[in-house]
Amino acid sequence: MAGTTVGMEASTETKPVDYAALNALWLSLAAGLVAAARGRPANDPIEQRELIALGAATFALSKAVARERIGTWMREPFVDQTHGQQPKGGRLQRAMGELLTCTRCVGTWSALGVVGLRVLHPEAGRAVSMILASSAANDWLQAGFKLLTEQTNLVGSKLEPRD
Numbered sequence: 001m002a003g004t005t006v007g008m009e010a011s012t013e014t015k016p017v018d019y020a021a022l023n024a025l026w027l028s029l030a031a032g033l034v035a036a037a038r039g040r041p042a043n044d045p046i047e048q049r050e051l052i053a054l055g056a057a058t059f060a061l062s063k064a065v066a067r068e069r070i071g072t073w074m075r076e077p078f079v080d081q082t083h084g085q086q087p088k089g090g091r092l093q094r095a096m097g098e099l100l101t102c103t104r105c106v107g108t109w110s111a112l113g114v115v116g117l118r119v120l121h122p123e124a125g126r127a128v129s130m131i132l133a134s135s136a137a138n139d140w141l142q143a144g145f146k147l148l149t150e151q152t153n154l155v156g157s158k159l160e161p162r163d
Contacts, residue, residue: 012090019095026109033116044122046115050129057114057132060139062107066100075100 046054065071072081078097080088087097099105114132118125 012094014091014094018092021092022095022099029112037119046118053129053133054114056136057129058107058111060132060136061110062103066103066106
């Protein structure tokens with residue numbers, strides 16, 4: 001039985017080819033986006049001022065997928081959420097679990113989707129980007145407010161009571 005366990009562990013271990021498959025998929029989607037954008041009128045290019053909103057939208061989307069409860073349905077087939085967020089399964093399934101629990105990794109895929117929507121359907125892309133960017137701004141403001149109130153309460157707890 002001990003040999004079987006070792007064999008089972010070896011078959012579930014993620015291999016470089018599993019990551020290569022995910023990279024190949026991403027590159028194929030990016031190439032498809034570039035091909036679909038060729039020949040389109042350049043009268044609505046992505047401007048430099050949009051990069052902050054696109055970046056914030058990517059942040060919000062990747063956080064929702066990788067960390068928030070609302071993204072559980074997407075992570076569930078690949079991640080054991082009973083003990084934190086541990087990738088489960090073997091090889092490609094485990095590699096997907098690793099990707100879906102990494103906000104930076106999901107961010108690359110989110111950026112492809114957000115920018116792709118902006119390029120192929122500019123009006124819808126701008127609307128979605130603004131919604132997600134507003135969500136990201138809300139996250140940052142909520143985190144800042146929480147930190148500020150925690151620090152205020154900490155300082156207040158160290159002060160001498162006034163009579």
